[in-house]
Amino acid sequence: MEGQQRRQGERGAEKGVVGGGGGAPPRPAATAIRQFRQSQVADGPASILAIGTANPATACSRTSTPTSYYFRVTKREHLTELKTKLSRICRKSAIKKRYFHHTEELLRRHPEFIDRTLPSLDARLDITATAIPELAAAAASRAIAEWGRPASDITHLVVSTYSVAHMPGADRRLATTTKHSGLLYIHGCSSASMALRVAKDVAENNHGVRVLVTCAELTLVMFRAPDDVGTVVTQALLGDGACALIVGADAERPIFDMVAASQSDGFRFYPSVEMLALVRDNVERCLVDALGLLGLRPMSGGSSSWAWNELFWAVHPGGRAILGVVSPPKKNVEEALRLDPGKLAASRHVLTEYGNMYGPTLIFVLDEIRRRRDEHHGLGVMLGIGLGVTVETMVLHAIGNNRTNV
Numbered sequence: 001m002e003g004q005q006r007r008q009g010e011r012g013a014e015k016g017v018v019g020g021g022g023g024a025p026p027r028p029a030a031t032a033i034r035q036f037r038q039s040q041v042a043d044g045p046a047s048i049l050a051i052g053t054a055n056p057a058t059a060c061s062r063t064s065t066p067t068s069y070y071f072r073v074t075k076r077e078h079l080t081e082l083k084t085k086l087s088r089i090c091r092k093s094a095i096k097k098r099y100f101h102h103t104e105e106l107l108r109r110h111p112e113f114i115d116r117t118l119p120s121l122d123a124r125l126d127i128t129a130t131a132i133p134e135l136a137a138a139a140a141s142r143a144i145a146e147w148g149r150p151a152s153d154i155t156h157l158v159v160s161t162y163s164v165a166h167m168p169g170a171d172r173r174l175a176t177t178t179k180h181s182g183l184l185y186i187h188g189c190s191s192a193s194m195a196l197r198v199a200k201d202v203a204e205n206n207h208g209v210r211v212l213v214t215c216a217e218l219t220l221v222m223f224r225a226p227d228d229v230g231t232v233v234t235q236a237l238l239g240d241g242a243c244a245l246i247v248g249a250d251a252e253r254p255i256f257d258m259v260a261a262s263q264s265d266g267f268r269f270y271p272s273v274e275m276l277a278l279v280r281d282n283v284e285r286c287l288v289d290a291l292g293l294l295g296l297r298p299m300s301g302g303s304s305s306w307a308w309n310e311l312f313w314a315v316h317p318g319g320r321a322i323l324g325v326v327s328p329p330k331k332n333v334e335e336a337l338r339l340d341p342g343k344l345a346a347s348r349h350v351l352t353e354y355g356n357m358y359g360p361t362l363i364f365v366l367d368e369i370r371r372r373r374d375e376h377h378g379l380g381v382m383l384g385i386g387l388g389v390t391v392e393t394m395v396l397h398a399i400g401n402n403r404t405n406v
Helices: 002-014 029-040 066-073 080-093 104-109 121-147 170-174 188-204 229-237 273-292 320-326 341-354 360-371
Strands: 046-054 058-061 097-100 156-161 180-185 210-217 241-249 256-268 312-315 378-386 388-398
Touching: 046 121, 046 188, 046 360, 058 066, 066 080, 066 104, 066 229, 080 229, 097 341, 121 156, 121 170, 121 210, 121 241, 156 170, 156 188, 170 180, 180 188, 188 210, 188 241, 188 256, 188 360, 188 378, 188 388, 210 360, 241 360, 256 273, 273 378, 273 388, 312 341, 312 360, 312 388, 320 341, 341 360, 360 378
Parallel strands: 156 180, 156 210, 312 378
Antiparallel strands: 046 241, 046 256, 058 097, 210 241, 256 388, 378 388
């Protein structure tokens, strides 16, 4: 008897009904599931509703001789060749100012940060475990203030960082009202764009949610005394910062619609001229794939064609070399996309004023773009270039509904 009931239930399931074993009137399972999903999914694309940024208080400008400071605090002033090389890199980098959490006083209290024979990881992570959530919270408070709604209206939280490795992590320190949070670790310069892609999926698949995205990074985890060229390159380019964005679909006063997103990657971890070649040789394919989702084709003619220079561009400014690959100062037709130099003005501005802050840098660029509202409208591309080499591509639509105080 029991086997017969089980077989009847299985036959009912095969026919696509709920309660196939008898009792309540059957109803199509597929219809019930579809109706449930339709009630959850948002009606429109996810949008960026507000942007906030933050930096530590300590600024280091090119005029304040970062080279002399770095070799003095690390007690390596006798390394004159490396000192000369760092000075030359700083001059060519186009970076005028950067911000840091670590100060000379902090480095004096922690000699292990300079002496590589001493263990230092625990001390570094103890500092960043507190500093990262604080810096992320500063950026988040600015985004929430611009948004104009209470923090309690945030339903989901996505946090990205490589600077801490504690569990529970920075997301739990920030999540005071939301029950849904997630943490993305160790995604380098493409981390903020990856977190934004995750938030896009959450917002579009859950009607009415509002997602807070934060990304914060500190160079303290990698700070050490100079011993090779790789060390001085990071000291010339990197800085500290945090960003935050409010994301939602069917949203009020959007700044940018997030139209489509994709990711492409290879596998290289170290800074190298090979990375520049990889970006140059593959960036156009990544962009064609992303815009192809909308049925758009570059320079092919017809109503759905466009040229690269017709878009606005938010490109991660990892350094002058990366931007030169995408938009060479000299109009070399062999180079990548052959963008007009002015197309990356926002990226170059952020690189000059803040350096490379890893993931948050790209959102600083996006913030700068919406400040230049007269220069950017219609469709654009956000390009995160990070570890892997990973290229995060997102197609944006500038709504033009910027607030007057940004």
